[in-house]
Amino acid sequence: MNDSNVTLVELSVDGVPVTVASGSTILKACQAAGVSIPTLCHLEGVSSNASCGVCVVEVEGARSLVRSCVQTVSPGMQVRTNTKRVLEARRTVVELLLANHPDDCLACMRNGSCELQSMAERMGVRRKAFPRTRKEPAQDSAGLAIIRDNDKCILCGRCVAVCRETQTVSAIDFAGRGIRTRVAPFMDKALSSTVCVSCGQCTLVCPTGALTERDETDEVFADLFDPDKVVVVQTAPAIRASLGEALGLPPGSLVTGKMAAALRRLGFAKVFDTQFAADLTIMEEGSELLHRASSGGVLPMITSCSPGWISFIETFYPSLLPHLSTCKSPQQMFGSVAKTYWARKAGVDPSKMVVVSIMPCTAKKFEARRPEMRDAWAWWKDQGQDHKPFFDVDYALTTRELARMIRRAGIDFTRLPEEGFDDPLGASTGAAVIFGATGGVMEAAARTAYELATGKPLPTLELEAVRGFEGVREAALDIDGKPLRVAVAHTLKNARAILDGIAAGTSPYAFVEVMTCPGGCLGGGGQPVAPDWEKRELRRAAIYREDRGLTERKSHDNPAIKELYAVFLGKPLGHLSHELLHTEYAVRKV
Amino acid sequence: MSELGTAALSGKASVTGASARPISDDLRKQVAASAAAYRDKPGALLSVLEETQRLDPNRHLSEDALRAIAEAMDEPLSRVYSVATFYSYYSLVPQGQHVIVVCRGTACHTRGSLGLLQETLAMLGAEDFREDEEASFTTADRKFTVRTVACFGQCALAPVVSLDGVILSRLTPSKLKAAIERVARGGKR
Ligand code: SF4
Ligand code: SF4
Ligand code: SF4
Ligand code: FES
Numbered sequence: 001m002n003d004s005n006v007t008l009v010e011l012s013v014d015g016v017p018v019t020v021a022s023g024s025t026i027l028k029a030c031q032a033a034g035v036s037i038p039t040l041c042h043l044e045g046v047s048s049n050a051s052c053g054v055c056v057v058e059v060e061g062a063r064s065l066v067r068s069c070v071q072t073v074s075p076g077m078q079v080r081t082n083t084k085r086v087l088e089a090r091r092t093v094v095e096l097l098l099a100n101h102p103d104d105c106l107a108c109m110r111n112g113s114c115e116l117q118s119m120a121e122r123m124g125v126r127r128k129a130f131p132r133t134r135k136e137p138a139q140d141s142a143g144l145a146i147i148r149d150n151d152k153c154i155l156c157g158r159c160v161a162v163c164r165e166t167q168t169v170s171a172i173d174f175a176g177r178g179i180r181t182r183v184a185p186f187m188d189k190a191l192s193s194t195v196c197v198s199c200g201q202c203t204l205v206c207p208t209g210a211l212t213e214r215d216e217t218d219e220v221f222a223d224l225f226d227p228d229k230v231v232v233v234q235t236a237p238a239i240r241a242s243l244g245e246a247l248g249l250p251p252g253s254l255v256t257g258k259m260a261a262a263l264r265r266l267g268f269a270k271v272f273d274t275q276f277a278a279d280l281t282i283m284e285e286g287s288e289l290l291h292r293a294s295s296g297g298v299l300p301m302i303t304s305c306s307p308g309w310i311s312f313i314e315t316f317y318p319s320l321l322p323h324l325s326t327c328k329s330p331q332q333m334f335g336s337v338a339k340t341y342w343a344r345k346a347g348v349d350p351s352k353m354v355v356v357s358i359m360p361c362t363a364k365k366f367e368a369r370r371p372e373m374r375d376a377w378a379w380w381k382d383q384g385q386d387h388k389p390f391f392d393v394d395y396a397l398t399t400r401e402l403a404r405m406i407r408r409a410g411i412d413f414t415r416l417p418e419e420g421f422d423d424p425l426g427a428s429t430g431a432a433v434i435f436g437a438t439g440g441v442m443e444a445a446a447r448t449a450y451e452l453a454t455g456k457p458l459p460t461l462e463l464e465a466v467r468g469f470e471g472v473r474e475a476a477l478d479i480d481g482k483p484l485r486v487a488v489a490h491t492l493k494n495a496r497a498i499l500d501g502i503a504a505g506t507s508p509y510a511f512v513e514v515m516t517c518p519g520g521c522l523g524g525g526g527q528p529v530a531p532d533w534e535k536r537e538l539r540r541a542a543i544y545r546e547d548r549g550l551t552e553r554k555s556h557d558n559p560a561i562k563e564l565y566a567v568f569l570g571k572p573l574g575h576l577s578h579e580l581l582h583t584e585y586a587v588r589k590v
Numbered sequence: 591m592s593e594l595g596t597a598a599l600s601g602k603a604s605v606t607g608a609s610a611r612p613i614s615d616d617l618r619k620q621v622a623a624s625a626a627a628y629r630d631k632p633g634a635l636l637s638v639l640e641e642t643q644r645l646d647p648n649r650h651l652s653e654d655a656l657r658a659i660a661e662a663m664d665e666p667l668s669r670v671y672s673v674a675t676f677y678s679y680y681s682l683v684p685q686g687q688h689v690i691v692v693c694r695g696t697a698c699h700t701r702g703s704l705g706l707l708q709e710t711l712a713m714l715g716a717e718d719f720r721e722d723e724e725a726s727f728t729t730a731d732r733k734f735t736v737r738t739v740a741c742f743g744q745c746a747l748a749p750v751v752s753l754d755g756v757i758l759s760r761l762t763p764s765k766l767k768a769a770i771e772r773v774a775r776g777g778k779r
Contacts, residue, residue: 164666168605170605170666170668170669171668173672174672175675176675176676177676177677177740178740179740186656186667186668187653187671194667194668195606195667315608316604316607318608588607589609590610
């Protein structure tokens with residue numbers, strides 16, 4: 001607001017003078033005056049359709065109450081935020097929403113994190129004021145990742161906005177009219193049989209329990225309690241920067257050591273790290289890039305770690321699939337290595353192994369159940385061991401689900417000691433940590449590819465040009481005089497822009513990183529709900545803090561990875577890598 | 591990747607995604623023609639939906655028709671569905687040759703719309719019509735469909751009924767009956 005081009009407006013909020021930039025909403029002015037206005041449909045940067053009416057205030061001279069989330073300020077305006085009329089209107093709005101809402105808090109996944117629930121408390125709702133008028137809609141629980149319960153939907157429109165604007169997927173929209181108005185996919189089909197890519201961004205912005213991840217904590221507890229099973233766990237890079245937040249610590253708390261300790265207390269036989277597989281991904285993907293570049297392969301090559309993105313390109317741009325790296329995501333590389341290399345090494349029956357991953361992501365649940373993701377089983381078959389088919393990864397839990405397990409098991413997280421990961425699939429480098437932030441895979445790949453190609457280390461490890469939250473960022477790497485243009489995009493809207501360039505033949509890039517979610521995995525659909533850019537920035541800072549603190553910061557320096565290649569895989573892009581670490585894509589018709 | 595669809599092979603970006611259902615060439619062509627005719631005009635989607643429903647032998651918008659429209663207009667499927675389910679004019683279920691929509695809004699109700707509905711149903715031989723906002727009845731010979739709507743927004747003219755898209759106002763059962771008989775004979779409304 002120091003910008004001299006901005007005109008300032010003076011007004012008063014509850015008698016207190018306040019100055020804001022012209023064009024600001026009354027809501028902003030109230031916030032500036034230190035007054036908290038309740039909002040439900042409005043979500044900064046996501047949606048502002050002024051449909052709920054809970055944000056009303058009184059403006060001197062105006063006959064009716066004013067929706068502060070859309071109404072802009074004018075000079076000399078006198079705003080009253082807590083008159084009798086305002087407080088009664090707000091409570092009535094919430095009571096009307098509750099008329100068609102089940103009394104289900106005790107069994108609801110959002111119990112304790114629900115905006116409607118806390119709104120009812122805050123507005124002083126103490127009774128069921130109005131009778132139900134709409135029929136109870138059916139649940140949509142067909143999906144592997146997302147569950148929809150329209151009975152809990154308050155029609156705020158946030159999910160529709162995020163799906164359309166941030167992701168350009170538009171899997172859902174309002175359907176019907178009047179009392180039958182609902183959020184629905186095309187033809188009211190199950191969300192899982194539509195263009196939905198399971199990114200889970202809608203579950204982050206939904207104020208209620210109407211959109212949630214499929215909770216699989218009961219299944220994982222059952223396996224942990226089963227003496228016949230060997231249950232190992234892997235944790236994605238972004239979890240260490242968000243699990244604390246999910247358990248009530250300040251956003252951006254870095255909890256790597258306590259997380260490992262908590263997982264051990266939960267009973268996992270081995271606490272491994274997806275970051276091990278992230279380093280492995282870099283070895284394979286960096287080699288693939290150099291191979292494509294030197295052999296006239298399809299460029300730009302685009303990263304393939306983010307399963308929502310894979311579904312997106314399979315659905316909307318199938319002709320560009322040859323641009324995708326054939327590398328599996330770290331989660332899936334981990335699963336196939338754990339159930340082959342580690343199982344053999346540890347003498348564990350792979351069919352009794354359960355691989356659980358903790359992911360910032362709802363789409364990982366879908367990815368883990370892609371029918372082709374049974375490469376460990378196929379490998380054992382080649383070794384002459386015929387098991388009933390099993391998946392490489394059995395369960396992908398979100399950050400939120402892990403937090404639930406920790407609370408349920410009564411683990412006092414803050415008092416846990418700092419513990420480390422188990423060997424050998426727990427060893428990783430700083431290059432793997434930064435996979436959790438948009439631009440991280442690019443930076444990690446550059447650290448390794450540069451050295452593989454030139455034999456010399458990168459002049460500087462910090463590739464500032466690809467860091468940050470700008471929607472699309474580009475950089476030119478100089479590999480021994482040969483320029484390599486790269487780009488990084490996060491959210492599917494920005495990915496679409498890159499793909500349109502490729503389809504039009506105007507893309508100047510050799511290598512592109514795409515992450516489905518805003519900010520990358522740190523803003524993933526399985527992370528603590530209701531994120532904003534401030535929280536994402538704090539998580540991002542934690543991730544780069546972790547990178548700087550590690551001794552090894554380049555994937556090819558990971559000793560456990562070197563050993564894996566020496567005793568098992570051979571070399572990157574070799575025969576066994578091809579079998580276990582790479583995959584294929586197909587057009588997805590919906 | 592042998593099964594890439596045509597849109598996929600052309601390298602064209604799409605907001606619709608590849609369709610899991612084969613859409614008939616005739617439907618595709620017809621929708622493409624409507625889309626071309628209305629493109630860049632205000633309310634193009636509404637017009638294409640209207641024309642597609644009118645040209646359909648059963649006067650409805652099938653799933654395939656909605657898919658073809660989304661594809662031709664480059665609109666998300668969910669958006670097309672949203673519009674098609676918002677306006678009472680559009681029907682996603684097959685309708686008879688003539689469509690009678692009885693307004694059941696408060697004003698119409700006070701001025702006897704229930705009587706109009708019952709009269710119409712009796713006249714067309716409907717036995718179990720459970721009134722619900724989206725309920726509809728089609729005669730066995732597919733000549734007539736009777737539907738209700740929550741409110742047409744024509745309350746000043748209550749009670750109103752729409753007959754083949756034309757609003758008939760201040761109706762009495764006998765006037766409505768006469769109008770229905772007229773169209774049944776192939777005459778004007
Ligand atoms: S959505 Fe919120 S208010 Fe509704 S049952 Fe769940 S916790 Fe309670
Ligand atoms: S999971 Fe993602 S793609 Fe699916 S409906 Fe939600 S926001 Fe849209
Ligand atoms: S599902 Fe959730 S986010 Fe979407 S409209 Fe309903 S309450 Fe709002
Ligand atoms: S928050 Fe302003 S109308 Fe909903």
